[in-house]
Amino acid sequence: MLRRLRLTSVRCHTALDLENLGSRVLLAGANGLGKTTILESVSVLARLRSFRTRALRDLTQHGAEGWRIEGSWADEAGPVRLGVIFRGAGRELELDGRAGVTTDEFWGRALTVVAHGGDSVVLEGGSAERRAGFDLLLSEIEPNRLPEFRRLREITRQRSALLRRPQASREEWEAWTTTLAELAASIRPGRQALARAFLPHLEKAHRELTAGAEKLRVSYQPDDPIPLSGAERDRLWDQERERGLNCTGPQRDDWDFSLGGRSLSRFGSEGQRRSASLAVRIAELELIREVRRRTPVLLVDDALKELDETRREAFWRIVPKECQVLYASAHDRPPQGSDSWVILEISPGSGRTK
Numbered sequence: 369m370l371r372r373l374r375l376t377s378v379r380c381h382t383a384l385d386l387e388n389l390g391s392r393v394l395l396a397g398a399n400g401l402g403k404t405t406i407l408e409s410v411s412v413l414a415r416l417r418s419f420r421t422r423a424l425r426d427l428t429q430h431g432a433e434g435w436r437i438e439g440s441w442a443d444e445a446g447p448v449r450l451g452v453i454f455r456g457a458g459r460e461l462e463l464d465g466r467a468g469v470t471t472d473e474f475w476g477r478a479l480t481v482v483a484h485g486g487d488s489v490v491l492e493g494g495s496a497e498r499r500a501g502f503d504l505l506l507s508e509i510e511p512n513r514l515p516e517f518r519r520l521r522e523i524t525r526q527r528s529a530l531l532r533r534p535q536a537s538r539e540e541w542e543a544w545t546t547t548l549a550e551l552a553a554s555i556r557p558g559r560q561a562l563a564r565a566f567l568p569h570l571e572k573a574h575r576e577l578t579a580g581a582e583k584l585r586v587s588y589q590p591d592d593p594i595p596l597s598g599a600e601r602d603r604l605w606d607q608e609r610e611r612g613l614n615c616t617g618p619q620r621d622d623w624d625f626s627l628g629g630r631s632l633s634r635f636g637s638e639g640q641r642r643s644a645s646l647a648v649r650i651a652e653l654e655l656i657r658e659v660r661r662r663t664p665v666l667l668v669d670d671a672l673k674e675l676d677e678t679r680r681e682a683f684w685r686i687v688p689k690e691c692q693v694l695y696a697s698a699h700d701r702p703p704q705g706s707d708s709w710v711i712l713e714i715s716p717g718s719g720r721t722k
Contacts, residue, residue: 370665372439375405376435378436380401381402384406384718386406391708393711395695395719397715401716404670407482407694407696410667412427416475436453441477443479444662445662463477471514472514483668484670485669487671488641495622502562505562509656510558513558520617527541531608560588567586569655571584573654574643574644576682579678582628589622650687657688668693673700696714
């Protein structure tokens with residue numbers, strides 16, 4: 369559970385200090401006053417990335433030289449204080465007041481699941497978005513995977529740079545391709561195991577959201593194996609050298625969603641895609657709880673607007689009571705009969721209880 373959040377020069381918030389946050393918090397107020405920025409900041413604390421932008425510098429308030437986000441967390445793993453600071457030189461991390469912390473030390477100290485209005489990109493976007501989302505989940509349930517995915521990005525970058533050269537070296541290509549095959553031998557079984565563990569949670573969440581009207585499935589679709597030698601290896605070298613592109617590897621794997629046996633991205637309605645997106649997030653939450661024995665904070669950024677009232681009510685019923693929820697919405701209010709919500713009226717630099 370997030371106990372305290374402090375922001376300095378983050379988007380519209382020059383300074384914001386939210387304390388004594390409860391288990392259910394509604395961030396209310398008009399559009400453009402910093403509700404989503406609060407959720408974005410919590411996501412950055414936990415995941416070191418924003419769900420709104422790829423560039424952390426974009427969080428910097430106009431005219432400021434950088435920003436700072438601090439949070440006090442407490443879950444089944446115990447209390448922790450986290451800090452992320454962005455300056456011109458880049459990102460810096462703090463853990464329990466100690467500066468100079470590495471990403472591997474920091475990673476996984478706080479856990480979140482994010483449901484937001486752009487979530488349908490998981491279903492409709494390119495393979496890169498789906499792959500990144502599931503690799504993030506895999507890194508959260510198995511933190512030791514994080515260096516593998518960093519290594520994959522580096523190998524992909526090096527192979528791409530090599531293949532763009534007018535006279536690419538076959539010997540150098542062989543070295544990078546062998547390393548890529550070794551990494552694939554570790555990453556792909558992990559993704560396959562994730563698919564098996566994730567599917568029952570996804571089916572259950574979607575069934576409860578839709579009253580069993582539809583069956584949602586997801587499957588992992590790895591790219592072709594990397595040839596280790598022989599004529600297939602020679603053909604791969606010729607193909608990649610001719611195109612100047614990576615044509616093989618786990619960075620080309622994909623995930624496929626289907627509803628009732630048909631492609632969800634091609635045939636699903638807006639409401640069906642929204643329900644599926646929320647089911648994905650609930651499944652993430654439950655899988656993390658199952659594997660890590662810890663309860664993530666659920667961040668919901670106006671993600672229910674395409675749902676009818678029945679599915680909205682179903683969503684709130686299936687969110688575990690043990691899970692802290694931070695919900696940002698300009699118009700929505702907590703479910704009828706709920707008295708456990710704290711409502712904060714948000715404006716730049718302020719969060720007043722209503």
